[in-house]
Amino acid sequence: MFGLGMPELIVILLIAFLxxxxxxxxxxxxxxxxxxxxxxxxxxxxxxxxxxKIEGDKTKEEN
Incomplete structure (x- = not known):
């Protein structure tokens, strides 16, 4: 999860709480x-x- 481990998440939550x-x-x-x-x-x-849009463009090209 975004390269965050459990210790980092706990620190972030504690800071947010404070x-x-x-x-x-x-x-x-x-x-x-x-x-x-x-x-x-x-x-x-x-x-x-x-x-x-891509499908519509492909359809136009085929016609």
């Missing part, structure tokens, strides 16, 4: 999760659109 506090971490996690979900959805849409 900076934001226990109350904000669930909100931050939820926001990050939604952001990642939207990012993946956008990439899939772009990939799908690209494939459709």
């Amino acid at each position: 900076i934001f506090g226990a109350g904000k971490l669930p909100e931050i996690g939820e926001g990050l999760g939604k952001g990642i979900k939207n990012f993946k959805k956008s990439i899939k849409e772009i990939d799908s659109d690209s494939k459709k």
